[in-house]
Every structure is written in structure tokens, then in C-alpha cells.
Amino acid sequence: MSRWEPNARGRLEQAALELYTERGYEQTTVAEIAKRAGLTERTFFRHFADKREVLFAGAASLEELLVATVAELPESASPIDAVTAALEAAAAAFGERRAHARKRQTVITANAVLKERELIKLASLSAALADTLRGRGVGEPAASLAAEVGVAVFKVAFERWIEETNQRDFSHLIRESLAELKAVTAGT
Amino acid sequence: MSRWEPNARGRLEQAALELYTERGYEQTTVAEIAKRAGLTERTFFRHFADKREVLFAGAASLEELLVATVAELPESASPIDAVTAALEAAAAAFGERRAHARKRQTVITANAVLKERELIKLASLSAALADTLRGRGVGEPAASLAAEVGVAVFKVAFERWIEETNQRDFSHLIRESLAELKAVTAGT
Structure with missing residues (x-):
């Protein structure tokens, strides 16, 4: 029964984020997301467990990226070097997706259930x-x-990075926050 | 209608933790907790919103303690000094409650909903x-x-601190972890 749908996953993610932004997360159904993406509910459920998981579709690949980056470093890399490399890889992966990231975060911040899911994602990372x-x-x-x-x-x-007035790129802010962290823990 | 019940809150917390440990969190009802504590369900609901919140009854006072400790420090204290003082106050407050803390953590670790609630507590802190x-x-x-x-x-x-084999007190482990954090961020 399954047909190949070009970039179904990406289209469903995009449609979901649009609808959550326009109508609110609670008010949006899977049927509406599928319709907006020009796909069926069946296709939706082949890709995502539910409407919440559409927003966390990138979590597994982010985790894989961080883990792979750290695993490939030379043995001589210190823990903080390893973490720095992982964060730089993450920043590069987010790259130009700032508008998407901002929209997604706005949806998440407005909903307690989604905020919890985000905390679980970070704890898992x-x-x-x-x-x-x-x-x-x-x-x-x-x-x-x-x-x-x-x-x-x-x-x-x-x-x-996602603040409205921010002009700097994600990797710049990662480096700046790391430097600030070092200053804070050193007690300066 | 309300009668004064000596230490009702503490008795309910103790009864809940006993039952969650013996039977599991899911299998325990508010009625059973109240009965074990020798109190009524009404009394339970005067103190706690539901059976989950009994396990997080200390979160608000922990937060107040940390905030008050930081707020009372001299202006000259650096951010890391302030955080250190807050953690030492927390360690002192936990003091001899290790057996209780271990039991509580075992219940929480066994249940996804409780783990989420614990993450929310830490994010709120x-x-x-x-x-x-x-x-x-x-x-x-x-x-x-x-x-x-x-x-x-x-x-x-x-x-x-709550590891079975641990012999050291909480404040010792806090100081050790802080020192380790400084070493890690300094890249040594």
C-alpha cells in the first residue's frame, strides 16, 4: 500500500509547525497536518508516533551527531574539548535553520507538555x-x-541565538557561552 | 470541619514513600496512603494536589532555601561563590535524610512520569x-x-551521595564535584 512520497517527513514537519503557529498546538489535529502537507494520516503515522513527536523529530539525529563527533576525536582530547567539538558540530548542523528553530521554540514554550518533552530531550542528550x-x-x-x-x-x-534582535551566528554564541562558562567557574 | 492533625504532612509523605516502595507508585491509591498515615483522603488533598506531588513536596522549600541563601550574600560574592553557598545550604538541609532520599529516588527512577516531574523541578530550580x-x-x-x-x-x-556504597556526606561530594567541574572547564 505504501507509495513513495517525496520528502514526506520534511513536509509533515513543516505543515505541523505552520499549523501549531497559526492555530496553536492543542487545536491542531493530525488529520489537518496531513492535509496541509498533501499527504494522508497513514503517511503521518508511518513517520511519527503522534503530533507531539513531529516537533522532536530532530532529537535523535542531534544526539547521534554529538555522540559521533565525540567518538571520532583523538584520544588526547580532554572532556571539555570533546564537548566543545560536539557543540560546534551541533551549531553547524542548525546552520541556517534559525527561523524554523525560533518558530518551534515559540510553540514549545507555550505548552507545558512540550516543555517537559524538551527537558527529556536535553536530559537524554x-x-x-x-x-x-x-x-x-x-x-x-x-x-x-x-x-x-x-x-x-x-x-x-x-x-x-533565537532572540529576535540577535544577529550573530550559533557557533559564535556557543564559543562565547563556553568562554563565559570558563570565566564563571574560575570565579572571575 | 478541619481538625488539627499533628504532622499530617510528614506522615502522609512517609506513608506514600513506604507504599510506593512496597507496591509500586502506579499500584498505590491516595486512599491507601491516607489509611496508612491514619488520616483521611480529605486531609491528604488539603496538603497535596495528587499522589505525584507528595514526592515533590520538598521542591518549593528547596528552591526557597537556595534563593534566600543567594539573596543574603554580600554583594562582593561572585556568581560561582553564590552558587557554591546555595549548594552548601542544600547539602546541610538534606543532612541525615539519605535513606529517605535514596528510597524516593528509587521510586522516581522506576517511573517515566516521575522522572519528567523531577526534570521540571530541576529546571525550575x-x-x-x-x-x-x-x-x-x-x-x-x-x-x-x-x-x-x-x-x-x-x-x-x-x-x-545516594549510591549504596557511598560513605561520604553530601557537602563533601558537593565540594568535590565543584572542584572537578572547575578542572573540567579549565580543560585539565
């Missing part, structure tokens, strides 16, 4: 990073702390 | 700390980063 660092022989608590710090820098830089 | 730091004139992103780092240290030290 942190756990995956810590796990990868331990796999490289980093001990505890260093591995968990480096991972938590990485996610904190990501979160803070991301929030600044 | 971080937001309150950042807010207090901004109130003291700390700029962004320093305030958010210091707060995130504080919560990360708290989380990591807490997990080590």
Missing part, C-alpha cells in the same frame, strides 16, 4: 554525551559534569 | 537561581550558566 565520554575512559564525576555543562552551554547559546 | 543572580546584577549569559552549573553539580553530587 546529556546522558548520551556522558556515556560516550565514559567510553573514552573519562571517569566520574568528570564525564557527567562535562556532559551537563555541554548541554547547559547549548541551551543558553540556543536561547540567545 | 535553575530558573529561580538565574533570576536571583540577575537580581544581584549578574549579566547574561553568566547568570544562566552559573545557575545551570549549580544544578548540574547538585544533580551529580546527589546521585553519588
Whole structure:
């Protein structure tokens, strides 16, 4: 029964974000998302478990990217170097998607259930990073702390990146937040 | 109608934790918690919104404690000094409650809904700390980063504290995690 639908996944994500922005998340149904994308509900459910997961479709690939980046570094890289490399890879991957990221964050911030799901995503990112660092022989608590710090820098830089007045790119803000973090923990 | 029940709140918390440990969180009802505590369901609902919130009854006072500790520090305290003072106050408040903390964490770890609620608690702690730091004139992103780092240290030290084999006290582990954090961010 399944037909090949060119970029069905991307079209459904785009349609969902448009409808959540126009009508609100709660008020939007899967049927409406599928219709807007010119696809069927069946196709929607081949790609996503429910209307919430459309907004978190990128979480698994972000996690894979961070883990792969850290896993490929030379053994000599320190935990903070590893986390820095992971964040730079993330910034490069987000690249020009700022308008999309802003819209998505606006939808998430307006809904308690989505905010919870976002927290779970970040906790999962942190756990995956810590796990990868331990796999490289980093001990505890260093591995968990480096991972938590990485996610904190990501979160803070991301929030600044999507601010309406911001002109700087994501990787610049990542580097700036990392430098600030070093200054803060050094007590200066 | 309301009678004074000596330490009703504490008795309900204790009864709930016992039942969640014995039977599982899902399998326990508010009626059973009230009965175990020798109180009525009405009394339960005067103190807690539902059976989930019994486990998070301490979150508001923990947040108040951290915020009050930071707010009372001399102006000269740096953000990391402020966060350190807040964590030491938290460690002192947990004090001898390790057995309770371990049992509670075991219940939470076993249940996805409770894990989400715990993430919300920690995010709320971080937001309150950042807010207090901004109130003291700390700029962004320093305030958010210091707060995130504080919560990360708290989380990591807490997990080590409740480990079965751990013999060290919470404040020792907080100081150790803070020192490790400084080493990690300095790249050593």
C-alpha cells in the first residue's frame, strides 16, 4: 500500500509547525497536518508516533551527531574539548535553520507538555554525551559534569541565538557561552 | 470541619514513600496512603494536589532555601561563590535524610512520569537561581550558566551521595564535584 512520497517527513514537519503557529498546538489535529502537507494520516503515522513527536523529530539525529563527533576525536582530547567539538558540530548542523528553530521554540514554550518533552530531550542528550565520554575512559564525576555543562552551554547559546534582535551566528554564541562558562567557574 | 492533625504532612509523605516502595507508585491509591498515615483522603488533598506531588513536596522549600541563601550574600560574592553557598545550604538541609532520599529516588527512577516531574523541578530550580543572580546584577549569559552549573553539580553530587556504597556526606561530594567541574572547564 505504501507509495513513495517525496520528502514526506520534511513536509509533515513543516505543515505541523505552520499549523501549531497559526492555530496553536492543542487545536491542531493530525488529520489537518496531513492535509496541509498533501499527504494522508497513514503517511503521518508511518513517520511519527503522534503530533507531539513531529516537533522532536530532530532529537535523535542531534544526539547521534554529538555522540559521533565525540567518538571520532583523538584520544588526547580532554572532556571539555570533546564537548566543545560536539557543540560546534551541533551549531553547524542548525546552520541556517534559525527561523524554523525560533518558530518551534515559540510553540514549545507555550505548552507545558512540550516543555517537559524538551527537558527529556536535553536530559537524554546529556546522558548520551556522558556515556560516550565514559567510553573514552573519562571517569566520574568528570564525564557527567562535562556532559551537563555541554548541554547547559547549548541551551543558553540556543536561547540567545533565537532572540529576535540577535544577529550573530550559533557557533559564535556557543564559543562565547563556553568562554563565559570558563570565566564563571574560575570565579572571575 | 478541619481538625488539627499533628504532622499530617510528614506522615502522609512517609506513608506514600513506604507504599510506593512496597507496591509500586502506579499500584498505590491516595486512599491507601491516607489509611496508612491514619488520616483521611480529605486531609491528604488539603496538603497535596495528587499522589505525584507528595514526592515533590520538598521542591518549593528547596528552591526557597537556595534563593534566600543567594539573596543574603554580600554583594562582593561572585556568581560561582553564590552558587557554591546555595549548594552548601542544600547539602546541610538534606543532612541525615539519605535513606529517605535514596528510597524516593528509587521510586522516581522506576517511573517515566516521575522522572519528567523531577526534570521540571530541576529546571525550575535553575530558573529561580538565574533570576536571583540577575537580581544581584549578574549579566547574561553568566547568570544562566552559573545557575545551570549549580544544578548540574547538585544533580551529580546527589546521585553519588545516594549510591549504596557511598560513605561520604553530601557537602563533601558537593565540594568535590565543584572542584572537578572547575578542572573540567579549565580543560585539565
